[in-house]
Amino acid sequence: QSALTQPASVSGSPGQSITISCTGTSSDVGPYTSVSWYQQHPGKVPKLIIYDVSNRPSGVSNRFSGSKSGNTASLTISGLQSEDEADYFCSSYTSSSTQVFGTGTKVTVL
Amino acid sequence: QEQLVESGGGVVQPGRSLRLSCAASGFSFSSYGMHWVRQAPGKGLEWLAVISFDGGYKYFADSVKGRFSISRDNSKNTLYLQMDSLRTDDTALYYCAKDRRGNRGPLDLWGQGTLVTVSS
Numbered sequence: 001q002s003a004l005t006q007p008a009s010v011s012g013s014p015g016q017s018i019t020i021s022c023t024g025t026s027s028d029v030g031p032y033t034s035v036s037w038y039q040q041h042p043g044k045v046p047k048l049i050i051y052d053v054s055n056r057p058s059g060v061s062n063r064f065s066g067s068k069s070g071n072t073a074s075l076t077i078s079g080l081q082s083e084d085e086a087d088y089f090c091s092s093y094t095s096s097s098t099q100v101f102g103t104g105t106k107v108t109v110l
Numbered sequence: 111q112e113q114l115v116e117s118g119g120g121v122v123q124p125g126r127s128l129r130l131s132c133a134a135s136g137f138s139f140s141s142y143g144m145h146w147v148r149q150a151p152g153k154g155l156e157w158l159a160v161i162s163f164d165g166g167y168k169y170f171a172d173s174v175k176g177r178f179s180i181s182r183d184n185s186k187n188t189l190y191l192q193m194d195s196l197r198t199d200d201t202a203l204y205y206c207a208k209d210r211r212g213n214r215g216p217l218d219l220w221g222q223g224t225l226v227t228v229s230s
Contacts, residue, residue: 034215038155038217045220047220052216097213098157098169098170099157104154
């Protein structure tokens with residue numbers, strides 16, 4: 001049950017697009033559509049922003065989008081805004097019927 | 111509105127036990143799988159355990175298997191995490207979270223967390 005691998009940090013200027021990768025294995029990300037992304041601002045509770053690889057819950061900005069190819073899932077934030085500065089975590093269902101989170105990515109808006 | 115409120119955290123010595131509770135309201139608690147997730151200070155999220163809507167199945171992360179147990183009382187709309195043989199590296203903020211569907215995630219509702227500090 002090793003954590004999914006994410007870059008420690010990603011940065012971009014306001015208005016730009018950034019992409020965060022989430023690399024797993026053939027036992028988690030690869031075979032499943034149950035891949036999610038969470039946003040966590042400092043001192044706050046994680047918030048679901050993408051589920052089932054590419055679906056957005058009601059109320060989440062369409063600037064957030066998700067995709068998956070093989071064992072790697074990705075989160076793209078378009079039109080980067082200052083409020084997007086936060087930590088982002090991916091997660092996946094696994095072949096052991098458990099969940100595994102990614103290592104987390106700190107997004108900085110320059 | 112939908113809400114989860116954790117309780118039971120505190121300071122405990124290594125090797126001792128602690129039971130966390132998570133009170134649910136605003137949704138049909140007995141219809142959803144529930145999870146426990148923790149976050150050590152300054153660290154990432156770590157998934158711990160899941161229990162099905164009826165308590166019929168439970169799964170655990172390797173890091174807590176054999177030491178932690180998960181249970182629920184649907185008549186009280188409450189989820190529990192029994193933590194035994196606590197270690198210093200169990201120090202974290204513990205969240206309960208609701209599964210959007212069954213047990214595969216996503217986790218669409220989170221509590222505010224309860225802090226557990228394991229220290230002598």
